[in-house]
Amino acid sequence: MCKRSPTFKARVQGELACFTRPEFKVERVSYEVITPAAARGILEAIMWKPAISWVIEKIHVLAPIRFVSFRRNEVTSRASVDNILQAMQGRPMAHYYAGAGSDKCAQRNTVALRDVDYAIEAHFVSTTRWGPDDNMPKFIDMFRRRLEKGQTFHQPYLGCREFAAKVEPGSEVIFSRLPEEQRNKYLGWMLHDLDFNPPIRPKFFEAQLTNGYITIPLFEPTSNVSKGSEGGHL
Amino acid sequence: MILRALKDLADREGLLKNPDYEPVSVGYLVKVGKEGRFLGFISNKETVQGKKGKKLNVKKFLVPVRSSRTSQDWPEFLVDKGEYVFGWPVDEKDGKKIKRAKKRHMLFGDLAGKAYEDTSHDEGIGAVLDLLQKHESGTLNITKPEGWHNEDLFGFIYDRDVDLLVSSRPSVSSYWAGIRFFRVQMVLPEEAVVAQCAASGEVGQTIRLHPAVKGIPPIADTKGGVPLTSINADAFESYELKALSCVPISPKIADGYGKALERLLSPAYPSPIDGSPMPKRNVRLSNDTIVVYWSKEESEFLNFFSDAVEANPEAVEAVYESAWKGRHVPLDNPTAFYALTLSGAQGRATIRGWFESTVKDVAANVRQHFEDLKIVYPSNADGQLSPLKRLLRSTVSSKVDNPDKQIHPNLAKDMFEAIVKGYPYPRIILDAVIRRTCAEQGNERQNVTPERAALIKAFLVRGKRFNQVPNNIPEVKIMLDKECNSTAYRLGRLFAVLERLQKVATGANTTIRNRYYGSASATPVVVFAQLLRKAPHHLAKRDDAPFYEKLIQEILSPLTPKNAFPSTLTLEEQGVFALGYYHQRQDLFPSSTKTTKQEG
Numbered sequence: 001m002c003k004r005s006p007t008f009k010a011r012v013q014g015e016l017a018c019f020t021r022p023e024f025k026v027e028r029v030s031y032e033v034i035t036p037a038a039a040r041g042i043l044e045a046i047m048w049k050p051a052i053s054w055v056i057e058k059i060h061v062l063a064p065i066r067f068v069s070f071r072r073n074e075v076t077s078r079a080s081v082d083n084i085l086q087a088m089q090g091r092p093m094a095h096y097y098a099g100a101g102s103d104k105c106a107q108r109n110t111v112a113l114r115d116v117d118y119a120i121e122a123h124f125v126s127t128t129r130w131g132p133d134d135n136m137p138k139f140i141d142m143f144r145r146r147l148e149k150g151q152t153f154h155q156p157y158l159g160c161r162e163f164a165a166k167v168e169p170g171s172e173v174i175f176s177r178l179p180e181e182q183r184n185k186y187l188g189w190m191l192h193d194l195d196f197n198p199p200i201r202p203k204f205f206e207a208q209l210t211n212g213y214i215t216i217p218l219f220e221p222t223s224n225v226s227k228g229s230e231g232g233h234l
Numbered sequence: 235m236i237l238r239a240l241k242d243l244a245d246r247e248g249l250l251k252n253p254d255y256e257p258v259s260v261g262y263l264v265k266v267g268k269e270g271r272f273l274g275f276i277s278n279k280e281t282v283q284g285k286k287g288k289k290l291n292v293k294k295f296l297v298p299v300r301s302s303r304t305s306q307d308w309p310e311f312l313v314d315k316g317e318y319v320f321g322w323p324v325d326e327k328d329g330k331k332i333k334r335a336k337k338r339h340m341l342f343g344d345l346a347g348k349a350y351e352d353t354s355h356d357e358g359i360g361a362v363l364d365l366l367q368k369h370e371s372g373t374l375n376i377t378k379p380e381g382w383h384n385e386d387l388f389g390f391i392y393d394r395d396v397d398l399l400v401s402s403r404p405s406v407s408s409y410w411a412g413i414r415f416f417r418v419q420m421v422l423p424e425e426a427v428v429a430q431c432a433a434s435g436e437v438g439q440t441i442r443l444h445p446a447v448k449g450i451p452p453i454a455d456t457k458g459g460v461p462l463t464s465i466n467a468d469a470f471e472s473y474e475l476k477a478l479s480c481v482p483i484s485p486k487i488a489d490g491y492g493k494a495l496e497r498l499l500s501p502a503y504p505s506p507i508d509g510s511p512m513p514k515r516n517v518r519l520s521n522d523t524i525v526v527y528w529s530k531e532e533s534e535f536l537n538f539f540s541d542a543v544e545a546n547p548e549a550v551e552a553v554y555e556s557a558w559k560g561r562h563v564p565l566d567n568p569t570a571f572y573a574l575t576l577s578g579a580q581g582r583a584t585i586r587g588w589f590e591s592t593v594k595d596v597a598a599n600v601r602q603h604f605e606d607l608k609i610v611y612p613s614n615a616d617g618q619l620s621p622l623k624r625l626l627r628s629t630v631s632s633k634v635d636n637p638d639k640q641i642h643p644n645l646a647k648d649m650f651e652a653i654v655k656g657y658p659y660p661r662i663i664l665d666a667v668i669r670r671t672c673a674e675q676g677n678e679r680q681n682v683t684p685e686r687a688a689l690i691k692a693f694l695v696r697g698k699r700f701n702q703v704p705n706n707i708p709e710v711k712i713m714l715d716k717e718c719n720s721t722a723y724r725l726g727r728l729f730a731v732l733e734r735l736q737k738v739a740t741g742a743n744t745t746i747r748n749r750y751y752g753s754a755s756a757t758p759v760v761v762f763a764q765l766l767r768k769a770p771h772h773l774a775k776r777d778d779a780p781f782y783e784k785l786i787q788e789i790l791s792p793l794t795p796k797n798a799f800p801s802t803l804t805l806e807e808q809g810v811f812a813l814g815y816y817h818q819r820q821d822l823f824p825s826s827t828k829t830t831k832q833e834g
Contacts, residue, residue: 076467
């Protein structure tokens with residue numbers, strides 16, 4: 001039987017955020033609001049165990065949606081696993097110079113969000129790795145405590161790791177600074193989350209802002225991709 | 235939303251009428267008779283006398299859409315180069331090239347052969363295959379047509395058909411529509427990735443190659459077209475997805491947005507309905523940035539938008555809701571307005587900005603922008619409406635060869651966004667304008683030009699509207715404001731009066747402006763004492779001394795000795811100084827002000 005926690009509310013804020021659209025991932029363009037996947041990431045930074053999995057229910061948008069764009073020099077290659085294993089074994093690691101102007105870097109434009117403010121409503125459920133020692137009230141307490149104290153496994157971030165998030169417990173009454181005309185908007189297809197059953201595939205849902213919040217549908221991580229309007233044909 | 239909005243535009247304007255064919259220059263047509271009889275070549279090349287000498291014109295035909303082939307062995311369907319169609323190598327003497335030509339010719343033939351099977355033996359294709367077979371077996375010797383170049387394309391025409399290429403025959407074109415996706419994307423049917431499209435949510439085959447968008451500046455760098463996304467380095471991949479599986483997009487969306495961007499970027503895109511040029515929907519902001527704009531439903535305002543930003547007077551009038559040639563332009567349309575700022579570099583199109591609003595709001599904001607820029611003009615100025623380009627050029631030195639390249643890269647985009655959003659101008663512009671006025675103090679021509687004064691005024695007015703300038707900055711007006719008590723404003727006025735006094739008294743060509751403007755603006759206390767000391771000497775030379783004396787007196791009266799000459803002025807205050815100087819100058823010159831009737 002699947003156990004679930006009560007719904008928690010977390011207030012997430014930040015000066016810069018970039019929830020990168022998959023279709024514009026090289027020259028990054030952000031979605032207008034936080035994706036459920038990113039929200040999950042923030043909650044997991046606060047608390048996660050293999051026994052639980054987070055389910056995002058609602059996202060409240062509390063600040064006007066504003067974009068800002070800038071360019072940065074970023075590296076073009078990935079870290080080499082071999083090099084790191086070498087270093088772990090105490091052998092000297094090859095140096096990696098990727099400064100601006102080197103052939104290992106590229107200048108990438110980013111269209112990010114500024115001054116974001118969200119209230120995330122979510123709960124967690126037990127997974128197939130829930131063991132006999134796992135105890136729901138214990139986890140609930142653990143999460144509440146950690147959220148209150150600001151304890152995290154790693155710094156929560158807003159889309160990209162360099163955009164740190166400030167996370168606090170959410171209050172019962174939320175005051176939104178979103179202007180009237182922006183409270184009801186169709187946002188198009190947004191990234192819902194990633195289906196990690198191999199092969200890894202992104203899943204999307206239609207996001208609709210009503211009265212300043214988005215209701216997130218339940219994520220169904222089946223890799224039953226052939227189910228669809230014209231699966232397989234144009 | 236971006237791709238979706240583009241696709242919706244393509245649907246609305248009917249840009250996707252014929253997604254399977256495109257107009258391409260075809261060098262020669264091969265006439266094929268029944269049973270593969272070779273009836274000769276028809277050349278489509280024509281040398282015409284152009285303005286700069288002879289030009290080669292090659293006729294265009296609607297042929298199956300080309301794939302993105304570069305150096306791979308990948309045959310196009312029924313219309314291809316000599317190397318593929320006949321196996322003619324590009325270099326007769328190179329063994330490798332001969333082998334390659336053979337291979338490519340075989341692939342071409344195989345593709346045609348499969349088509350023959352799957353179209354239930356279409357006559358046209360059959361004839362082509364017979365011809366190719368005779369050519370291969372040596373029974374038929376086809377010599378290269380005169381003037382043949384290995385980049386020339388060959389199309390086939392079956393002798394009975396008139397004006398109809400084999401590739402456009404009905405049964406052939408429906409067959410082609412079915413396989414087009416795989417051929418253009420260069421994937422085999424088994425390889426296509428099935429996933430959910432990020433823009434439409436549909437599950438289906440996703441494209442492997444994004445459409446190459448043509449027309450994004452700088453044109454020199456984006457000649458062949460640049461895709462909106464290309465995953466061409468490791469760091470751009472994620473979740474073990476390779477290349478473009480990271481970016482799942484369905485072919486419908488891809489076709490839609492590709493065609494939409496083509497239409498928006500082109501200066502006069504031919505309408506799919508009647509071929510007439512469609513109205514322009516882009517504004518070139520700078521050397522490498524262009525903004526394309528459109529609305530969800532058709533709106534007349536869009537036809538004026540580009541010209542309004544470029545300050546074509548008629549267009550601006552239209553924005554002011556006055557009747558333009560008897561037509562009233564509806565400006566309160568609540569339909570959505572989209573603007574996408576693009577730049578092309580590094581082999582891909584970069585999205586620099588995305589803006590969503592309503593036609594109503596944008597029209598109001600453009601009107602507000604011109605309202606804010608209003609300022610008194612010298613009588614010999616050519617116009618009072620400054621296009622964005624002219625405003626931006628005033629931020630760089632007028633002496634350089636290529637002023638557009640000197641403009642700060644983000645400035646054009648930031649100004650454009652400020653205009654359509656109704657936000658304050660970026661502070662960079664105030665900085666640039668003030669810096670230029672100080673740097674050009676030594677010039678013969680005026681350093682505080684009307685454009686610069688207008689920009690400063692608009693910056694301060696908009697800043698005040700959003701509470702982004704300090705409280706001591708006054709409400710700046712269109713012309714001289716004698717009631718304004720701001721120290722910076724009065725000092726600017728004083729400087730103008732002293733300059734004029736010196737000019738009329740000594741007749742010198744270089745005045746205090748040439749030497750002291752910069753320091754008077756930035757550090758008044760250092761300069762003004764000196765300047766005022768010289769005043770009596772000038773006054774003594776003039777009969778109309780009382781006029782100047784009174785004016786100076788009037789300017790200085792609200793200032794107390796303690797605060798009259800601050801040690802420094804902030805950037806905003808220097809802007810006010812410049813405006814005081816400019817307003818006073820316009821007032822002092824006899825035949826000034828075109829805008830005397832407007833509120834001061």
